[in-house]
Amino acid sequence: MMSPSCTASPPPSSGDPCTPEQFTCRNQNCISQDQLCDFIDHCGDQSDEEPYICQGFSSRCSFEFDLCSWRQSGMDDFDWLIKAGSTLTGGTGPISDHTLRDPSGHYLYLEGSFPQAAGNSARISGPLLSRRSKHCQVRFFSHMSGEGIGTLSVFRGGEARGFDLLLNLTGDQGHAWQRVEVQLSRQEEDFQVVFEGKVGKNPKGDICLDDISFSSGCLLASEEEDDTPLPPA
Known part of the structure:
Protein backbone atom coordinates (compact mmCIF):
# COMPACT_ATOMS: atom_id res chain seq x y z
CA MET A 1 0.00 0.00 0.00
CA MET A 2 1.39 3.38 -1.00
CA SER A 3 0.04 6.88 -0.40
CA PRO A 4 1.30 10.48 -0.47
CA SER A 5 2.65 11.68 2.86
CA CYS A 6 0.56 14.22 4.70
CA THR A 7 -0.70 14.97 8.19
CA ALA A 8 -3.56 12.57 8.81
CA SER A 9 -6.99 13.96 9.63
CA PRO A 10 -7.99 12.69 13.08
CA PRO A 11 -10.98 10.33 13.06
CA PRO A 12 -14.26 11.76 14.32
CA SER A 13 -14.95 10.89 17.95
CA SER A 14 -18.16 8.91 18.39
CA GLY A 15 -18.10 9.10 22.17
CA ASP A 16 -18.02 5.29 22.39
CA PRO A 17 -15.13 3.54 24.16
CA CYS A 18 -12.32 2.33 21.91
CA THR A 19 -12.19 -1.40 21.18
CA PRO A 20 -9.22 -3.61 22.23
CA GLU A 21 -7.98 -3.41 18.62
CA GLN A 22 -7.83 0.39 18.89
CA PHE A 23 -5.69 2.92 20.70
CA THR A 24 -7.36 5.59 22.83
CA CYS A 25 -5.89 8.99 22.00
CA ARG A 26 -5.49 11.68 24.64
CA ASN A 27 -8.37 13.55 22.97
CA GLN A 28 -10.49 10.34 23.19
CA ASN A 29 -10.35 9.64 19.45
CA CYS A 30 -9.86 5.98 18.51
CA ILE A 31 -7.29 4.80 15.97
CA SER A 32 -6.10 1.37 14.85
CA GLN A 33 -3.23 -0.14 16.83
CA ASP A 34 -1.46 -0.54 13.46
CA GLN A 35 -1.27 3.25 13.17
CA LEU A 36 0.76 3.69 16.34
CA CYS A 37 4.27 5.12 16.09
CA ASP A 38 4.46 5.32 12.28
CA PHE A 39 5.65 8.96 12.23
CA ILE A 40 2.16 10.30 11.37
CA ASP A 41 -0.13 12.12 13.81
CA HIS A 42 -3.29 10.03 13.36
CA CYS A 43 -4.81 11.15 16.68
CA GLY A 44 -4.58 14.84 15.91
CA ASP A 45 -2.85 15.56 19.23
CA GLN A 46 0.43 13.62 18.72
CA SER A 47 -0.48 11.17 21.50
CA ASP A 48 0.00 8.20 19.13
CA GLU A 49 3.61 9.34 18.58
CA GLU A 50 4.59 9.92 22.22
CA PRO A 51 8.16 8.74 22.94
CA TYR A 52 7.12 6.67 25.97
CA ILE A 53 4.72 4.70 23.75
CA CYS A 54 7.02 4.36 20.75
CA GLN A 55 10.17 3.36 22.63
CA GLY A 56 9.04 -0.26 22.58
CA PHE A 57 8.56 -0.42 18.81
CA SER A 58 11.19 -2.51 17.03
CA SER A 59 13.77 -0.62 14.97
CA ARG A 60 11.83 2.60 14.59
CA CYS A 61 14.29 4.96 12.89
CA SER A 62 14.20 8.54 11.60
CA PHE A 63 17.91 8.53 10.64
CA GLU A 64 18.41 11.84 12.44
CA PHE A 65 21.56 10.56 14.15
CA ASP A 66 22.51 7.17 12.72
CA LEU A 67 21.15 3.95 11.19
CA CYS A 68 19.65 2.80 14.52
CA SER A 69 19.52 -1.01 14.33
CA TRP A 70 19.69 -1.13 10.52
Missing part, protein backbone atom coordinates in the same frame (compact mmCIF):
# COMPACT_ATOMS: atom_id res chain seq x y z
CA ARG A 71 22.94 -2.34 8.97
CA GLN A 72 24.71 -1.82 5.66
CA SER A 73 25.17 -4.99 3.63
CA GLY A 74 28.60 -6.24 2.64
CA MET A 75 27.13 -8.05 -0.38
CA ASP A 76 26.28 -5.01 -2.51
CA ASP A 77 28.11 -2.40 -4.60
CA PHE A 78 27.98 0.68 -2.34
CA ASP A 79 26.31 2.04 0.81
CA TRP A 80 23.21 4.05 1.58
CA LEU A 81 24.10 7.54 2.88
CA ILE A 82 22.54 9.76 5.54
CA LYS A 83 21.76 13.21 4.13
CA ALA A 84 20.20 16.53 5.13
CA GLY A 85 18.75 19.02 2.65
CA SER A 86 18.81 18.46 -1.10
CA THR A 87 20.80 15.69 -2.76
CA LEU A 88 23.86 16.47 -4.87
CA THR A 89 22.19 16.12 -8.28
CA GLY A 90 19.58 18.60 -9.54
CA GLY A 91 16.24 17.33 -10.81
CA THR A 92 16.01 14.50 -8.30
CA GLY A 93 15.63 13.97 -4.56
CA PRO A 94 13.70 15.89 -1.87
CA ILE A 95 14.45 19.33 -0.42
CA SER A 96 13.92 18.14 3.16
CA ASP A 97 13.40 15.00 5.20
CA HIS A 98 10.01 13.53 6.15
CA THR A 99 10.38 13.58 9.95
CA LEU A 100 11.03 17.27 10.52
CA ARG A 101 9.98 18.51 7.06
CA ASP A 102 12.96 20.81 7.27
CA PRO A 103 16.29 21.03 5.37
CA SER A 104 18.08 20.34 8.66
CA GLY A 105 16.38 16.94 9.00
CA HIS A 106 18.09 13.74 7.89
CA TYR A 107 17.07 10.83 5.70
CA LEU A 108 18.68 7.87 3.97
CA TYR A 109 19.50 8.06 0.28
CA LEU A 110 21.08 6.29 -2.66
CA GLU A 111 23.19 8.57 -4.86
CA GLY A 112 22.35 7.84 -8.50
CA SER A 113 25.26 9.71 -10.10
CA PHE A 114 28.99 8.96 -10.60
CA PRO A 115 30.79 6.88 -9.37
CA GLN A 116 27.73 4.61 -9.31
CA ALA A 117 26.73 2.90 -12.56
CA ALA A 118 23.34 1.71 -13.80
CA GLY A 119 22.36 -1.53 -12.07
CA ASN A 120 24.62 -1.03 -9.03
CA SER A 121 22.81 -1.81 -5.78
CA ALA A 122 22.89 -0.76 -2.13
CA ARG A 123 21.21 -2.74 0.67
CA ILE A 124 20.37 -2.28 4.34
CA SER A 125 19.01 -5.02 6.57
CA GLY A 126 16.90 -4.74 9.70
CA PRO A 127 17.17 -6.64 12.97
CA LEU A 128 16.20 -10.29 13.31
CA LEU A 129 12.43 -10.50 13.84
CA SER A 130 10.72 -13.38 15.58
CA ARG A 131 8.77 -16.06 13.73
CA ARG A 132 6.15 -15.50 16.47
CA SER A 133 5.34 -12.05 15.06
CA LYS A 134 1.65 -11.66 14.22
CA HIS A 135 -0.07 -9.06 12.03
CA CYS A 136 3.36 -7.62 11.37
CA GLN A 137 4.03 -4.93 8.79
CA VAL A 138 6.88 -2.60 7.93
CA ARG A 139 5.99 1.06 7.31
CA PHE A 140 8.30 3.57 5.65
CA PHE A 141 8.45 6.71 3.53
CA SER A 142 10.11 6.78 0.12
CA HIS A 143 11.01 9.61 -2.23
CA MET A 144 11.66 8.60 -5.85
CA SER A 145 11.62 11.63 -8.12
CA GLY A 146 13.63 12.05 -11.33
CA GLU A 147 13.81 10.77 -14.89
CA GLY A 148 16.61 8.34 -14.03
CA ILE A 149 15.02 6.57 -11.04
CA GLY A 150 15.88 2.88 -10.79
CA THR A 151 14.22 0.39 -8.44
CA LEU A 152 13.49 0.16 -4.71
CA SER A 153 12.80 -3.39 -3.51
CA VAL A 154 11.77 -4.86 -0.16
CA PHE A 155 12.73 -8.44 0.72
CA ARG A 156 11.87 -10.69 3.67
CA GLY A 157 13.65 -13.87 4.70
CA GLY A 158 16.71 -15.42 6.26
CA GLU A 159 19.95 -17.19 5.49
CA ALA A 160 18.44 -20.70 5.63
CA ARG A 161 15.51 -20.26 3.23
CA GLY A 162 16.67 -17.26 1.25
CA PHE A 163 14.78 -14.02 0.67
CA ASP A 164 11.38 -13.38 -0.92
CA LEU A 165 10.62 -10.23 -2.90
CA LEU A 166 7.67 -8.37 -1.34
CA LEU A 167 7.68 -5.04 -3.17
CA ASN A 168 9.21 -3.46 -6.27
CA LEU A 169 8.88 0.28 -6.95
CA THR A 170 10.38 1.36 -10.28
CA GLY A 171 10.68 4.75 -11.94
CA ASP A 172 9.50 8.21 -10.95
CA GLN A 173 6.90 8.06 -8.15
CA GLY A 174 6.29 11.81 -7.88
CA HIS A 175 8.02 14.67 -6.12
CA ALA A 176 6.76 13.91 -2.61
CA TRP A 177 7.41 11.58 0.28
CA GLN A 178 5.16 8.53 -0.13
CA ARG A 179 4.01 6.35 2.77
CA VAL A 180 4.35 2.63 2.05
CA GLU A 181 3.10 -0.37 4.05
CA VAL A 182 4.27 -3.93 3.41
CA GLN A 183 2.63 -6.89 5.13
CA LEU A 184 5.02 -9.46 6.60
CA SER A 185 3.18 -12.77 6.74
CA ARG A 186 3.96 -15.30 9.45
CA GLN A 187 7.21 -17.22 8.96
CA GLU A 188 8.51 -20.64 9.99
CA GLU A 189 11.83 -19.11 11.02
CA ASP A 190 13.07 -15.81 12.38
CA PHE A 191 13.52 -13.32 9.56
CA GLN A 192 14.87 -9.96 8.45
CA VAL A 193 13.61 -7.19 6.19
CA VAL A 194 16.03 -5.91 3.55
CA PHE A 195 15.75 -2.73 1.47
CA GLU A 196 17.59 -2.73 -1.85
CA GLY A 197 18.00 0.28 -4.12
CA LYS A 198 19.26 -0.08 -7.69
CA VAL A 199 20.76 2.76 -9.71
CA GLY A 200 18.75 3.79 -12.76
CA LYS A 201 19.60 4.83 -16.28
CA ASN A 202 20.94 8.36 -15.67
CA PRO A 203 22.19 10.54 -12.77
CA LYS A 204 18.75 11.99 -12.00
CA GLY A 205 17.84 8.93 -9.99
CA ASP A 206 18.35 9.46 -6.24
CA ILE A 207 16.23 7.05 -4.15
CA CYS A 208 15.46 8.14 -0.58
CA LEU A 209 14.07 6.45 2.55
CA ASP A 210 12.94 7.90 5.87
CA ASP A 211 11.00 7.02 9.02
CA ILE A 212 11.08 3.23 8.89
CA SER A 213 8.99 1.48 11.54
CA PHE A 214 7.40 -1.87 12.30
CA SER A 215 3.86 -2.32 13.60
CA SER A 216 3.17 -3.47 17.15
CA GLY A 217 2.73 -7.08 16.02
CA CYS A 218 6.40 -7.34 15.02
CA LEU A 219 8.61 -8.86 17.72
CA LEU A 220 12.37 -8.89 17.88
CA ALA A 221 13.81 -12.41 18.04
CA SER A 222 15.71 -11.30 21.15
CA GLU A 223 12.38 -10.51 22.86
CA GLU A 224 11.19 -14.12 22.82
CA GLU A 225 10.36 -15.34 26.29
CA ASP A 226 10.77 -19.06 25.67
CA ASP A 227 11.33 -21.70 23.01
CA THR A 228 7.85 -23.21 23.14
CA PRO A 229 7.02 -24.69 19.71
CA LEU A 230 4.60 -22.73 17.58
CA PRO A 231 1.01 -24.02 17.53
CA PRO A 232 -0.28 -25.45 14.23
CA ALA A 233 -1.24 -22.74 11.72
